[in-house]
Amino acid sequence: MTSVKKDAETSLDPQLIQSCGDVYRNPTEVQMSQIVLPCHANHCGELSVGQLLKWMDSTACLSAERHAGCSCVTASVDDIHFEHTIGVGKVVSIIAKVNRAFTSSMEVGILVTCEDLYTDRHWKVCHAFATFVARRTEAGKVQLKQVIPHTQKEQMEYSLAAERRRMRLIHAEIITDLLNSSTAQLGEFQEFEDSVLAERTRVESVELVLPPHTNHQVSTFGGQIMAWMENVATIAASRLCNAHPTLRTIDMFHFRGPSHIGDRLVLKAIVNNAFKHSMEVGVCAEAYQGGEPLRHINSAFMTFEVLDGDRKPCTLPRIRPEPVDGKRRYQEAIARRKIRLDRKYIISCKQTEAPLSVPWDPSNQMYLSYNNVSALKLMDTRTNWVLTSEKNKVRLYTLEENHMLCIKVEMHVSVPAEQAFYLLSDLRRRKEWDRHYEECEVINQADEDDTLYRIVTPSVSKGGKGKDFILLASRRKPCDSRDPYLIALRSVTLPTHPPTEDYTRGEVLCAGFTICEEFSAVTKLTYYNQATPGVLPYISTDIAGLSSSFYSIFSACSKFLEANTDGVCAQPPSSF
The missing domain is CATH 3.10.129.10 (Hotdog Thioesterase)
Structure with missing residues (x-):
């Protein structure tokens, strides 16, 4: 084969x-x-x-x-x-x-x-x-x-x-927080004519775990449990639409405990909610042996579609949930669908298709943060950078990819990596060394590692408008000694901070620092920026070799770090 x-x-x-x-x-x-x-x-x-x-x-x-x-x-x-x-x-x-x-x-x-x-x-x-x-x-x-x-x-x-x-x-904690914060935005439950009772879709099945179902460690094979769960979920989905459904998406499987030969595995499934072209089925697996209580093994949420002869999604009947618990599952399914769409919109799209600014709210915070950090890590792994020039031990690299210009500035500083990380991760202090930062305020401290800022930069032409940016700053400590410290930046949109007539709204797709300690108190500092039209005027003269402003700025950064290593605060900036 x-x-x-x-x-x-x-x-x-x-x-x-x-x-x-x-x-x-x-x-x-x-x-x-x-x-x-x-x-x-x-x-x-x-x-x-x-x-x-x-x-x-x-x-x-x-x-x-x-x-x-x-x-x-x-x-x-x-x-x-x-x-x-x-x-x-x-x-x-x-x-x-x-x-x-x-x-x-x-x-x-x-x-x-x-x-x-x-x-x-x-x-x-x-x-x-x-x-x-x-x-x-x-x-x-x-x-x-x-x-x-x-x-x-x-x-x-x-x-x-x-x-x-x-x-x-943090998946379970984030999902719980998102559901709680989203419930108020989901609206009241609506009755639909000809809706199908959710109870009609309920499925329960029991499987006896036999030796062929176990792995070489004599516990139930994880793939077998997932297959049994998919089976009952498919039956539940079929009962809603009276047709054979196609499974499109499975939310994260998390195995909470093992099961073994002789266990009875109880599998339960029900359609939580149906949308125009898709439905969510909740399914869980529990195990017991003899008269012992049920043990929770696994839960998952599966999204199904029904396709017509041309492989196009069919319109599905609406669901009528049972009182109390059914309405809770119905509402939660709406929130999870929003989360799935956010995840697909933010994470799954190609870099060339990614919007420069994505609306930020608590329901998509986790995925925006992931996308922000991942984009910086992807730039950091590129190997085809071209050295454009070097002055005062500051190196400027460029990379043209997907019709977009990326820049990398690299230098070494005599400061421990952790101290450089804390100093640079508070963007309010960047104006102390970067003349492109005129103003910087904290809009929202989303969590310990993610902060929303509004930044004002000066005009590149005499008499022109300055620019303002709404940036999500995501900072990450190393997972182990082989990882650098990271400070990732990208633009987001906020209803509370729309563009104004006084400033031109700028956008940053990906920018930030990687900070890696190479020797004792000698740190390699690398700055990246995907040069979108909004920031290109600030750096084009440097890339063309017509200016030394970048080198003077990063020399100033080095002096700033060396002069402020005492009393570095490890806490994130607080909101104003």
Whole structure:
């Protein structure tokens, strides 16, 4: 069976040719290829998503165990969006590899593609990120070895894995906060004619965990539990629309505990809400043995569509929830849908399609922050920067990509990295060394690491208007010694701070600092900026070699840091 073709980066980079002549391959990479047979498909002749989840989980587990050298269990699987269905006779190829290892857990990236053997056509089905935990051995708790990235793509995933881990750790808390803060904005429940009673869609099923359902560690295979959950969710969705639904999205799976041979697994599903072309189904798995109480194993929310003969989404009937608990689930589904749309809008769009300024509110704070930090990390992993000039030990680099000019300014300062991080992360102090900052005020302290600022810059032409920017500043401490400190900046829009006649509203797609201590009290400071039209006039003369303002500004930055290392405050700025 043919496998997915190598990325051009892997096949062409001469640095990846090993001494023996072989092309470099990630040592944790595991590939699985399967022909979709009728036994794997539903009655529509499409691969069951439950079967695909089993294949994905087993491939990812093998990759995790290859890195850990011991047994591993699935802890969670991030949100999955299925771009295509897969028909009988097609070949499914799954590639899994460890992106990053932490103390006893690791993130495994999973890519699923499909191949038509008759046309040699390949297309992407989905990608996912799963977290696996190494099981304790006889010697005690496992300390995983570090992943060493070798390619630019591996370095990018390694870097972003730390930010995704941060999102997972606060996922439940953030979702709860978002639902609570959004409930007041969702409006009152509305009755619709010909709506379907939610109780009609309720499904309950029980499965006895047998040896074939367990993994090599004699606990229920995570992929099997996910497959059972997908099965009952599909039945619930079918009862609403009286048709076969197509699963489009699964919100994060989080395994709360194990189950074993002899357990009875109770699976429950119900349609929480139906929108014009999609519905959300809530599903949970609980386990018990004998007369013991139920143990919560897993919960998930799955989004389904019904497609017509032209593969277009059909209009769905509305749902009528049961009183109290049903209305709560109905309202929460509306909030989760808003969160899903925010996530897709902010994270999933390509860099060239990303809007410069995205509306900020508490419901999308987590995803805007993730996008902000990720964009800076992506620039930091680029390797094709061109050195434009160097003065006074300040180096200016440029990079043209996707019809956009990026700049990088790099220098070393005799200040510990942590102190530089705290000094630079309070933008109110930037006007002490950067003449482009005339005014800076804190609009909102979103949380300990994310702050909204309004910044005013002077006019670049005599008699012209100055510019003002509404910026989200996201700061991050290192996840481990291999990470830098980060201060990421991007524009957002706020209803409370619309553009005014006095200033031209400027926009920043991505800017910020990476701060890395290379030696004792010697820190490499790197500043990045994606030069959108709003900021290009401020830097074009420097890039053309007609000005030394950038070098004088960053020399002033170095002096500012060295003069203010005493009494650095580690707390975020407070709101005015």
